[in-house]
Amino acid sequence: MIGQTEDAKNANFINGLDVQAAHDTINAIKSDKSLAKFQFRAKNRWISGGTNQSTIRDFYGAGREDKSRDEDFVFVNGEPPILLGNNEGGNPVEFLLHALAGCVTTTFVLHAMARGINIRELSTQLEGDMDLQGLLGLDDSVSPGYEEIRIKLDVKADCSDEELNDLLAYAEQHSPVCNTVCRPVPVKIERVSA
């Protein structure tokens, strides 16, 4: 659980995170669990071929619509020539790796803060294997998704190896993207007309 240590509570910032703000959020959620309900959103528009563009801005969380963003985030998916594109952007399965890397990292850093552990450096390298026979419908026994994703995590921190290993196991178990990938999450698609 976030925030057990008195040392952490007394510092202002650990790992670039505002410790008091984190504890305020935790305490608010503990007293009203509905504040933990978040809904994230994206809108995407097809451009041509394997190119499409997402806009991301609003979300719901902590009991209200968030209004902190003045502009949309805009992200472009593309494909390399071997997949019929011109490298207009990273492709969707690469963006998934970016999401996974970021989520494991942020979850690690957040729970390090909660334990009063100062992180000095943290980097990851990800590899994901995929058999395109799945996407192409050439073999129904092949899953179209990633077969496996491997993350190599290099962290330097002011604590023991044992504490780092424990923290990593905890981050893996509590990362939202990691748990969206390693557990089955329902995706419901319906056609609508504007």
Next chain:
Amino acid sequence: MIGQTEDAKNANFINGLDVQAAHDTINAIKSDKSLAKFQFRAKNRWISGGTNQSTIRDFYGAGREDKSRDEDFVFVNGEPPILLGNNEGGNPVEFLLHALAGCVTTTFVLHAMARGINIRELSTQLEGDMDLQGLLGLDDSVSPGYEEIRIKLDVKADCSDEELNDLLAYAEQHSPVCNTVCRPVPVKIERVSA
């Protein structure tokens, strides 16, 4: 399966995709399944708090290392103030929605091409529900990942509603990101030292 229709084979481009190139790829894979093996990669470096940055460039596919990209793609994860950041970028769970939207779209457009269906417009809206008690470790019965993701897909194309419904079901079943989310995919994390 990709590429049954003679009409599709005779056109040069459908939906912005090079039909001949697609068929050449399919035929190459059919004669040597090892060409379908791809490995995608990302490197990520923590910056501070909930901010980190991925670089994406090389990948392996079609029997060789891809060399088509002259520069890295660089993507920044951030967090909104309610999640202890300053909106330095979209956050990881939002990037996952971007990846999912793009993958369903590209899979749809690709298999439309294979069926000779001309797509005029395609857009999606995604919502994903998440209970932050999971991330925060406040309730072990709550999964840290998305509980459910819903996609509303609006498509206009030169074919019947029935054909579109069939195509959508096929895209859902064959999208790599959709199948990484809706099925359990192993994520293996190990610590390394540079």
